[in-house]
Amino acid sequence: MNSSCLTKTETKSPFLIGVAGGTACGKSTVCKNIIEKLGQTNLDETRRQVVSISQDSFYRELNAAEKIKASKGQFNFDHPDAFDEVFMFQTLTDIQAGKTCTIPVYNYKTNSRSKNENIVIYPADVVIVEGILAFYFPAIRDLFHMKLFVDTDSDTRLARRVPRDINERGRDLEQVLNQYMNFVKPAFEEFCLPTKKFADIIIPRGAENFVAIDLIVQHIRDLLNSEHCTQYELSEGLVAVHTNNINASRLH
Numbered sequence: 659m660n661s662s663c664l665t666k667t668e669t670k671s672p673f674l675i676g677v678a679g680g681t682a683c684g685k686s687t688v689c690k691n692i693i694e695k696l697g698q699t700n701l702d703e704t705r706r707q708v709v710s711i712s713q714d715s716f717y718r719e720l721n722a723a724e725k726i727k728a729s730k731g732q733f734n735f736d737h738p739d740a741f742d743e744v745f746m747f748q749t750l751t752d753i754q755a756g757k758t759c760t761i762p763v764y765n766y767k768t769n770s771r772s773k774n775e776n777i778v779i780y781p782a783d784v785v786i787v788e789g790i791l792a793f794y795f796p797a798i799r800d801l802f803h804m805k806l807f808v809d810t811d812s813d814t815r816l817a818r819r820v821p822r823d824i825n826e827r828g829r830d831l832e833q834v835l836n837q838y839m840n841f842v843k844p845a846f847e848e849f850c851l852p853t854k855k856f857a858d859i860i861i862p863r864g865a866e867n868f869v870a871i872d873l874i875v876q877h878i879r880d881l882l883n884s885e886h887c888t889q890y891e892l893s894e895g896l897v898a899v900h901t902n903n904i905n906a907s908r909l910h
């Protein structure tokens with residue numbers, strides 16, 4: 659059976675791809691480029707075969723004291739405790755079970771989930787999950803069939819984070835730099851960088867690495883074209899095992 663003959667009573671269990679890497683390394687841009695190259699960008703959201711979600715949707719709600727700290731740039735959003743690990747695991751498990759899920763839209767200006775906005779994730783063949791600590795929690799890490807680590811030089815990441823946080827996240831320069839030195843950089847070294855070893859594929863330079871992105875896109879196409887249980891091997895061993903019967907008939 660392939661995706662073209664799926665009926666509403668059949669579940670679609672997606673191929674889950676995790677994308678980790680330090681702040682502003684280009685995780686979202688890499689995901690966007692992969693989705694674009696797979697021809698999935700301008701489709702109705704209920705018809706997309708490939709979708710991406712951000713770990714930032716799973717930042718936990720802060721209490722009153724934490725909110726005050728966050729408004730002064732004194733809350734550590736790069737520590738694993740900042741995330742609702744259980745909610746993220748449950749959501750990914752539901753996605754894996756082929757359920758339609760609703761996840762929050764995170765608002766970096768209020769440091770909280772948007773009140774009147776959610777994202778509905780419809781069953782898809784491939785779900786890409788990106789975040790600084792996507793590989794940190796073992797139970798979540800184990801859900802991914804393929805793990806990518808975007809490895810961009812830290813000076814470049816800081817140079818991109820400063821204008822992004824000022825222009826898009828409502829921060830001022832002093833706050834961005836203080837947060838970076840006090841929390842972002844140390845937490846990257848303690849919690850994010852050590853998860854690079856779990857990656858199947860490391861993408862140096864992020865979104866400008868067209869060769870790596872093209873190879874990954876081709877690998878996803880091959881996976882989607884394969885029927886029944888298939889093992890994919892790269893030079894360093896087993897890369898992914900996928901047991902779904904799906905095909906890439908609608909992928910470009």
Ligand SMILES: Nc1ncnc2c1ncn2[C@@H]1O[C@H](COP(=O)(O)OP(=O)(O)O)[C@@H](O)[C@H]1O
Pocket residue numbers: 679680681682683684685686687688818819822864865866
């Ligand atoms: N290759 C690149 N060249 C120039 N700017 C980039 C590149 N990749 C990402 N950016 C910019 O850097 C910022 C962070 O990129 P983003 O993909 O959002 O990173 P992340 O999801 O890892 O935080 C964004 O403003 C984005 O437009």
Ligand SMILES: Nc1ccn([C@@H]2O[C@H](COP(=O)(O)O)[C@@H](O)[C@H]2O)c(=O)n1
Pocket residue numbers: 680681682685714717735736765766768769770789790842
């Ligand atoms: N309220 C928040 C929540 C998160 N951050 C920072 O976002 C970074 C993760 O997002 P990327 O797109 O950069 O991967 C993380 O480093 C947090 O410091 C924030 O500043 N405020």
